[in-house]
Amino acid sequence: MADKITMGPQGQLQVPDEPIIPFVRGDGTGVDIWPAAQSVLDAGAAKYGRKVAWREVLAGQKAFDETGSWLPDETIQAFRDHLIGIKGPLTTPVGGGIRSLNVAIRQILDLYVCLRPVRWFQGVPAPVKDPAAVDIVIFRENTEDIYAGLEVEEGTPEAKKLIGLLKENFGWEIRADSGVGIKPVSITGSKRLIRAAIKYAVERGRQSVTLVHKGNIQKFTEGAFMKWGYELVKEEFSDVAVGWDDCGGKPGDRILVKDNIADITLQQVLTRPGDFDVIATTNLNGDYLSDALAAQVGGIGIAPGGNINYVTGHGVFEATHGTAPKYAGQDKVNPSSLLLSGVMMFDHLGWKDAADDIVKALEATIAEKIVTYDFARQMDGAKEVKCSEFAAAVVENL
Numbered sequence: 253m254a255d256k257i258t259m260g261p262q263g264q265l266q267v268p269d270e271p272i273i274p275f276v277r278g279d280g281t282g283v284d285i286w287p288a289a290q291s292v293l294d295a296g297a298a299k300y301g302r303k304v305a306w307r308e309v310l311a312g313q314k315a316f317d318e319t320g321s322w323l324p325d326e327t328i329q330a331f332r333d334h335l336i337g338i339k340g341p342l343t344t345p346v347g348g349g350i351r352s353l354n355v356a357i358r359q360i361l362d363l364y365v366c367l368r369p370v371r372w373f374q375g376v377p378a379p380v381k382d383p384a385a386v387d388i389v390i391f392r393e394n395t396e397d398i399y400a401g402l403e404v405e406e407g408t409p410e411a412k413k414l415i416g417l418l419k420e421n422f423g424w425e426i427r428a429d430s431g432v433g434i435k436p437v438s439i440t441g442s443k444r445l446i447r448a449a450i451k452y453a454v455e456r457g458r459q460s461v462t463l464v465h466k467g468n469i470q471k472f473t474e475g476a477f478m479k480w481g482y483e484l485v486k487e488e489f490s491d492v493a494v495g496w497d498d499c500g501g502k503p504g505d506r507i508l509v510k511d512n513i514a515d516i517t518l519q520q521v522l523t524r525p526g527d528f529d530v531i532a533t534t535n536l537n538g539d540y541l542s543d544a545l546a547a548q549v550g551g552i553g554i555a556p557g558g559n560i561n562y563v564t565g566h567g568v569f570e571a572t573h574g575t576a577p578k579y580a581g582q583d584k585v586n587p588s589s590l591l592l593s594g595v596m597m598f599d600h601l602g603w604k605d606a607a608d609d610i611v612k613a614l615e616a617t618i619a620e621k622i623v624t625y626d627f628a629r630q631m632d633g634a635k636e637v638k639c640s641e642f643a644a645a646v647v648e649n650l
C-alpha cells in the first residue's frame with residue numbers, strides 16, 4: 253500500500269515499499285523528459301519488487317496557468333509532508349516577487365545542501381582527454397552567501413540609505429552610484445554543510461574533503477568558512493577525519509580534510525582532478541564549480557542534482573538544466589539529467605540496487621551509440637533517437 257516516507261528516531265529515512273513521491277513535471281521540455289525519466293525509474297524499481305506512488309504537484313508556468321500562483325502552497329506542503337520529491341525544470345517568472353522558483357523552494361524548505369555528484373558516464377562525449385579521472389561530489393551551501401537575496405538597486409532610496417549607514421557607522425566609502433549586496437556566511441550554515449560532506453565521505457568510503465573558499469580576499473566570510481570547517485573536524489570527527497595541518501597531509505586511515513582557494517581549484521580540477529574527492533564550498537563558488545566540472549565530463553545536459561536537509565529529512569531532486577523552450581514538446585531532448593536526479597533520489601532512499609542498475613543500463617545504451625541529438629552531434633556513427641525512444645532503449649537494457 254502506498255505510504256509516506258517518514259523520519260526515524262535515529263534521523264534515518266524510513267522508506268515504505270511503495271513510497272508516495274510528489275513530482276513537478278516541469279515547464280518547457282518537462283513534458284518530454286518527465287515521462288521518459290519516470291518510465292525508466294519505474295522499470296528500475298520494479299526489477300526489485302518496488303513501486304513509486306507518484307503524485308503530481310504544480311509549480312512554474314503550469315501552476316500559474318491553472319492556479320494563478322507560480323508556487324502554490326499545496327506544492328510546498330506536499331514536499332513538506334512527503335519529505336522527498338523531484339522536479340523538472342521550471343520557467344523563471346519575469347518580474348513579480350519571486351526571483352527564482354528553485355531558490356524559493358530551497359529557502360522555504362531550508363534545503364541547505366546542494367548535492368552535485370560529477371562523474372563521467374562511459375561513452376559520453378567529453379572535451380577533456382581523461383574524463384574518467386573526474387569523480388567528484390560537490391556539497392554546495394544552498395541558503396546563504398549572495399544568494400540570500402539581500403541586494404539593493406543602484407539609485408534607490410534603499411541603496412542611498414544603506415550606503416549612508418555604512419559610511420556613518422563603519423567609515424566605508426562606497427560610490428554613490430553603486431548597487432549593494434550583502435554576503436552572509438554563518439557558523440551555523442557553514443558547519444551543517446561541512447558536517448554533511450564529511451558524513452557522506454565517511455559513509456561512502458571517500459578519501460578526502462576539500463574546503464573550497466576565497467578566504468585570501470574575503471577573510472570573514474570565505475576564510476571563516478574554512479576555519480569553521482577545520483574546527484568542526486576537531487569537534488566532531490577526530491576519530492574518522494583529520495585536518496591537513498594536524499597530520500602534515502598524511503591522514504593514515506582517516507579522511508583528509510584540506511582546503512583550496514576557489515580560483516586555483518577551477519584550474520586544478522582540470523589539470524589534476526584526481527586530487528579532488530568530496531568538495532564542500534560556499535554557494536557562489538559551488539555554482540561555478542559544479543557547472544564547470546559538469547562540462548568537463550560532457551555532462552552539462554545530463555548532470556543531476558539534489559537539494560537536501562539531512563536534519564529534517566527533506567530533499568528535492570532536480571534536473572540541473574533549464575526548460576529549453578525551443579525544444580518543448582518535440583520529444584527531442586536528453587532526459588538523462590532528470591533521470592539521473594531520480595537515480596540520486598533512489599540512492600538517497602537506500603534503493604542502491606535499482607539506482608546502480610539504471611546507471612549501468614544508461615551507460616550500455618550510450619555505448620551502443622543510441623543517443624539523443626545533443627550527444628549524436630558530437631559522436632561518430634551515433635544513432636540519433638527521440639527522448640522517449642532513448643528512455644525505451646535504457647529500459648530495454650535494464
Ligand code: NAP
Pocket residue numbers: 281285340341342343344354553570571572573574575576577585586587589626
Ligand atoms: P536551458 O533551458 O538550460 O537551455 C540551454 C541549452 O542547453 C539548450 O538550448 C540546449 O542546448 C541545452 N539543453 C537544455 N536542456 C537539455 C536537455 N534536456 N537535453 C539536451 N540539451 C539540453 O537554459 P535557458 O535557455 O537559458 O533557460 C530557459 C528557461 O529555463 C529560463 O526560463 C530559465 O530561467 C529556466 N531555467 C530553469 C532552471 C531550473 O529549473 N533548474 C535552470 C536554468 C534555467 P542546444 O541549444 O545547444 O541544443
